[in-house]
Amino acid sequence: MEKFRVLVVDDEIDFLETIVKRLQKRGLDATGVDSGVKALKLLEGEHFDVVILDVKMPGMDGLDTLKEMKRKRPFMEVIMLTGHASVESGMQGIQFGAFDYVMKPANLDELMEKMTQAYERKTLHEERKSSGRSGAAGSVRG
């Protein structure tokens, strides 16, 4: 599997540390931060392929973080992580450009599969952009 860069954003420090470790074990270049604000700050200087983003966080919540992320990095794919499944948040997340939803507690295999698909999408998107087929930047979801 290709090694890609993953950012995990979750305010539950225990969960965050475990999952980052496990993803690294699976050969991914994974980083964790515990708030949306920190994630956005990190994105100023660094590049990630896929983000795992908790929906429910104090302060800046997942949806607001998602909106900001997609504005800054339209090609970066974001997978929402949610403890309490709700139609409303699902609808909003997908509308704002989330790639997928994963229910907590996340099964690692399932998460890996989704991240791989998200990464594939990002690559396809970028390839198309560089080959000029999609033309204007307006054709990009974000």
Add this chain to the structure above:
Amino acid sequence: MKIRGGQPRGRRLQLGVRGRDGGAISALNINRTGAPMSGSEPLDRAASSLVPPTGGKTRAKDSFDPIRHQLLTGAILLATTIVALFSSGAVLAVCGAALAAVHWLSGRRWARAIEKAREEKRFLDEQLIQSQKLAAIGELSAGIGHEINNPIAIIGQEAEWMRHLLQEEPGKTEEISDSLREIVRQVERCRDITQKLLNFARKMEPVFQGVDVNRLVDDMAKLVEKEAKLRSIRVIRIFQSDLPALFTDPPLLRQVVLNLLNNAMHAVGEKGAITITTSASGRDFVNIVVSDTGCGIPKENLGRIFDPFFTTKPQGQGTGLGLSMCHGIMDRLGGRISVSSEVGKGSSFSLALPADK
């Protein structure tokens, strides 16, 4: 275009020019013993400035009537010669031998006139499409205006009320924060509408990826399941296990499925069932059907549910953009969405996606 000629009728020779569809465009009557023509140079000029029949609607009978013909084409037919009167005012006489040439040239001229008419038709067609587009935009604008106006009116009222409270009864912080909450809610609503419209306008090109349909549908079902349980709505899955491979845009398809599930939840309200079925039609299509035991859709609304802003939800609850978005997405994915419904029994929305891309 075909030039038909040489039908002797009495002492006259008739020459007709036929359109491609066989209808007579024009015809000239001429006496066989016409006077010799006066040279080729004016003929050229004559042909190029010959006035084409107006509108191309000359009926066969009319076109053989010299006087009408004169009115229609600007050509004057005399007993022995054609004397063509051209728009330039030049007068030309031609006779038998030169007729073919005249007709060939004038035929070309008419061919050009027909081409011009076709262009005109194309132009008018485009105009029509354009005006239909404008009408659609007008309708859309009215919808947007209406949708955004309501929250704005509420925001205005609340702000006014807050100003009043702050001036007259500044101690009523509870009421002030109520108003603030309402304002935030209405702003959210405006944002929701504009976001949906932006998604519409963006027309992002789909990114096709291999998708496990059952898995994708199951994930979306999980998102509604918890809420469904609280409202005693059963979510039933009937999945075909050996579906053909599907290449589609996963997030776009998720959006469609989730919208259908959300509508179904709303239609059922409490107590009932939502059934999600996946199946294949041969190797060509994968179908996803979302059925509910909800209120159903009256016949008179069936044709309108995919229109932007069409909603029967109470003021402030639905944008009416859900299904039109689904329709737009299905178009872009090369698929189709259809509906069947019976009032009081329920509705069924079917998606068909091409299996191989």
